[in-house]
Amino acid sequence: MDTTDLPANILDPNCPSRVVFQRIGDKWASLVIQVLGDGPVRFSELRKMVNVVTPKVLTQTLRALERDGLITRTVYAQVPPRVEYELTSLGESLLQPLTVLRHWAESHVPTILEARDAYDEAQDEALLGSPN
Amino acid sequence: MDTTDLPANILDPNCPSRVVFQRIGDKWASLVIQVLGDGPVRFSELRKMVNVVTPKVLTQTLRALERDGLITRTVYAQVPPRVEYELTSLGESLLQPLTVLRHWAESHVPTILEARDAYDEAQDEALLGSPN
């Protein structure tokens, strides 16, 4: 059975649209995509921009994104080697939804952090109130 | 140092806006939020709608969302117990960014799956070409 003409539904556990949410949730993938939004970046630069990610994990992330057709990997025949990663048009099309989410995140984070503090305090008090 | 007036930046590893991406990436959290978009739902209903999630994991997810102020938990003094989960206004405000992402996901998944197949095949051939 092929999925191309199904009304994709995220709530259906068999629907592969869930993979997208997994990509976004990946610790580094969405960050990489956003960094690549300004144009091609090479491996070592990416490492610096995304900040202290180990080469192994960055490679894993990049391979996964490449596999999904979101980025391309270009090797230049130079010494020392130079490899550049760039968004595909598919990758670029993800940029906007990601930006929407990012803006939401950046503007609501204070509220979320306050909610956490309040919640944690309430929990503490509940524990003090009934220690057994 | 307080974060409320900082220009939140997802690329800064110290910026808490990253927590949002982690929430979204959570295997069940974003699904729960989207299910709750239609109004309050009780625990057992949620379990069915999100499909085969174990109670432990659903509880974990719900507690995390509650802690972040995205949903509320209401216990009705009944027997058997009835507990309803509902989006807060903060949770509702996340609905739209999530929908944007969801539409992207549902419409581009076929392309992604094709890219994967192509990538995997290319890998296989590369292995066959140079088996050592």
Next chain:
DNA sequence: GGTGTCAATATCCTTTTGGTAACTAGGTAC
């Protein structure tokens, strides 16, 4: 007093994720 309902918890176990540290390849510079 046994059974059922709902919303969990508790215990245990497996899988996945992320990370450290060391090493490789191919060449250039000294």
Next chain:
DNA sequence: GTACCTAGTTACCAAAAGGATATTGACACC
């Protein structure tokens, strides 16, 4: 020939996430 460059790979390890299964509490029904 030793050191250094980039872009990785390899082996190993710890923590976290996710899940299976059994049990609990409060009551209602029979």
